[in-house]
Structure formats: structure tokens, C-alpha cells
Amino acid sequence: MKIALGVSGGVAAYKAAELVRRLQQEKLDVQVVMTRSAQEFVAPLTFAALTGQKVITEMFSADAGAPANVESAIEHIAVAQRIDLLVIAPATANVLAKLARGIADDFLTTLHLATTAPVVVAPAMNVNMWEHPATQENVEALRARGVRIVEPDEGYLACGMTGAGRLAGVEAIARAVCEVLGIRHDFDGETALVTAGPTCEDLDPVRFLTNRSSGKMGYALADAAGRRGARVILISGPTALEPPAGVELVSVRTTEEMYRAVLERATECTVVIKAAAVADYRPVSPHSKKLKRGAGRLTLELEPTPDILSDLAREKGDRILVGFAAETDHVSEHAREKLRAKRADLIVANDVTQEGAGFDHETNIVSLFTRDGRELSLPRMSKFDVANRILDEVLRLRHASRQVPTVEGAPGPDT
Ligand code: PMT
Secondary structure, eight states, rough: OEEEEESSSSSSGHHHHHHHHHHHHTTTTEEEOOOOTTTHSHHHHHHHHHHHHHHHTTTTTOEEEESHHHHHHHHHHHHHHHHEEEEEEEEHHHHHHHHHHHHOOSSSHHHHHHOOSSSEEOOOOHHHHHSSSSHHHHHHHHHTTTOOOOEEEEEOTTTSSEEEEEEHHHHHHHHHHHHHHHOOOOOTTTEEEEEESSSEEESSOOOOOOOOSSSHHHHHHHHHHHTTTTTEEEEESSSSOOOOOOOOOOOOOSSHHHHHHHHHHHGSSSSSEEEEBSSSSSSSSSSSSOOOOOOOOOOEEEEEOHHHHHHHHHHHHOOEEEEEEEEESSSHHHHHHHHTTTTOOOOEEEETTTOSSSSEEEEEEEEETTSSEEEEEEOSSEEEHHHHHHHHHHHHHHHHHHHHOOOOTTTTTOO
């Protein structure tokens, strides 16, 4: 993920260099933007050396010696579209006021208005400036707009006074950035294989059978698992989506290709989540030439495809297996039956006839059915949030399976 780090002019500007390093540990690609006064405290070269990228210092900046140009302004403003988050640390009282009022008189404040990415602000200033009602009103205005404020610490300040105003610790700022970006570490050490999208089964060289899966549910799972620390292998049928950053994409088209890819790569994985809408049938013998229109009816003979999830379950080991059930009726009954028949640990059932659920929507409405008998119905939420709830359940199952069951009065594991 790409983020912009805005540095404004306070003594704490030097701490932003340490923040760059900490954010890079989260595999974030950091573009630094400095105000003019920030450059009085730290040279842009420091940040350029740390990030390996040019620091943006001016709206119309150009290479040394060349005249300022409008291309650079356009190029810079493109940063607003590219970033996943803007963090400003340190933010001076002056910058806070400009952010609160929507003033855009330099690159950083213009970027703040031009981006739709979430914003995290870590103020740092003299204690009286921080406690001034004008500053507090500005902070409240930003909070009300959804900006995440990382409150300054109390302590000895560079101006010689003691009180609130010290830039929050690098760890606290990094934690806020991670929380807003949905980065957690509870999947560190796990390798997740996620399938997504539809599969296609050819009838002839120009026609094929497929379904309405957009891949959004599977891509959201891959994204969420990656942000939580997992290595992610995304095996996807054809979709119009960009793979999430840091995810290994394996593109497939047919059920047979998905079958082979999943069985081959599953050996590396600790979790397999099958969100793909896999064709259950395929033509027995696809025509090698385009089928010509005739006067009479055309009958297609179809045969079942291999059941990937069931075959995976045979060599399950410690792997957690998650299947989906796309249903149009008797959702719970079908889901419980799939949990049993496919020997999965968890089935995520969605009634694809419900408004806001299933194919191609940004949201989904799902119920979770686990092998240990838990049933959980979730309200409508974004596919990303659904993905995180599924991952929470995967972790719960993982911990449950690691606990040695002891029954009171029964012999313990040592006897
Ligand atoms: O992609 P979106 O537009 O975001 O839509 C999301 C979705 C509706 C596709 C998703 O939420 C979903 O329900 N995916 C599973 C669709 C499906 O094929 O369900 P099923 O009930 O037919 O299959 C049950 C399970 O067996 C699934 O995990 C499926 O991946 C798996 N399966 C099915 C057939 C087969 N030959 N091999 C399999 O492994």
C-alpha cells in the first residue's frame, strides 16, 4: 500500500524520519511531502534517502535549475488518487487550522483536500498553542469529519515549557496508521490460499459457460488476510479487478485449471478459503470449431467437474478449510449439508437472492457455520468487513483445535 507522510514545520519534524522507517516495516510505500517550514528543520534529502523517492516540497517544483512547471503540479496531484492514506506528523497548529478550514495554499494542504483516502494527524506544538480554544475547535472539526487524531504526549517541550504538545511516539502513530488501514498481525506466519471469481467452461472456441461472480468477495478476503500478516496466494478466475498489493496472483480460467492450481499450492498453505464460484458442470466434449446455427434444437451434454473442496479435504492435515455456499433457498439446511459433505471447518453461506448480498455487490450478508456447531448470522456489511469476520472465525477455529480437550475425571494427556 502507498501512503503519503506530510511533515510540517516543528522541532519534532526530525522524528518523522524514524516514523518513515517504522511504516516501511509494515511494507508501506511512503511518499514524503514537506511544507516549506518543515525544510527549515530537516533537509528533504534525509527523507529522499530513506524512501528512495523524490520528496514533494512545492506545488510547482521542478528539477534543480529548471523552471517550475505545471506538469509537476499535475503529477503531484495524481498522488492524491494513488494513496491509501495520508498521515501528517508532526502537524503544527497552523497546518491543523488550514486542514480544519479547507485552505489549500501549499502542496500538503492541497493534497489533503484532493484525496479521498483516510487521514491521520499527529499534532505537535507548544502547550499553550495546543490548549488554545482555536486549536481545540480545529481538532474537534477534523475529528467530526472522520480524521484520526493521535493526541500529543505530555512532557518537556522544546520551547522549555512542560505539558501536552509533544509529538506522540512513533509506535502510537504507526499503530493508528495500521488500524485505519486494517493492518493487523494476527495472521503472521500463516499462508492463506484464496480462490475468487468464476470459472469458464468452453462450448466451442467462441462461447463458454460461466456465472456472475465478480471476484469481489475473494479479493476482499485476499486483501484482508494480507493486511493481517498472511502470505497470500490468490487463485482467480477471470475478473476485472486489480489484485490487492502484496498478494501472489495465479490466474486460471477453467475448473480443471483451478483444481490443479489449488491442489498444487495448498501444500504450502495453512488456510484455504474457497470463495470462487466454480462451475459444477462442463461440456463433455467442447467443439473445436464454432458451432453453427441450425434449424433444430441443440442439446449440450454436460459432465460434473472435479469437486476441489472435497478433494482438498482428503489431505486436510492441520489446514483450516473454508468453503462458501451460494444458495437461493433453504440456506441453513444446504450450508449444514455442505459443511458435512465437503468436510470443511467453516461454511460461509450467502443467499444470493437477497438485496445487497452475493454476486457483484460491494456488500454481502452471510451466515457462518462451523464444524464445532457454531452458527452466526451477520448483518449486511462491506465485503472487506465480511472477510475480516471470516478471518476472525478462522483464528478461533485454529486456537480451538490447538487446545487439548480435557474432560473432568478423564485421564489427562500424560497418563
Ligand atoms: O465474486 P462475487 O461477485 O463477490 O460474489 C461472491 C460469491 C457469491 C461468488 C461468493 O460469496 C460465493 O458464494 N462463492 C461460492 C459460490 C459457489 O460456487 O458456491 P457453491 O455452493 O456452488 O459451492 C460450494 C463450495 O464448493 C464453494 O466454496 C466452491 O468454491 C466449492 N466448489 C464448488 C464446485 C466445485 N467443482 N469445486 C469446489 O470446490
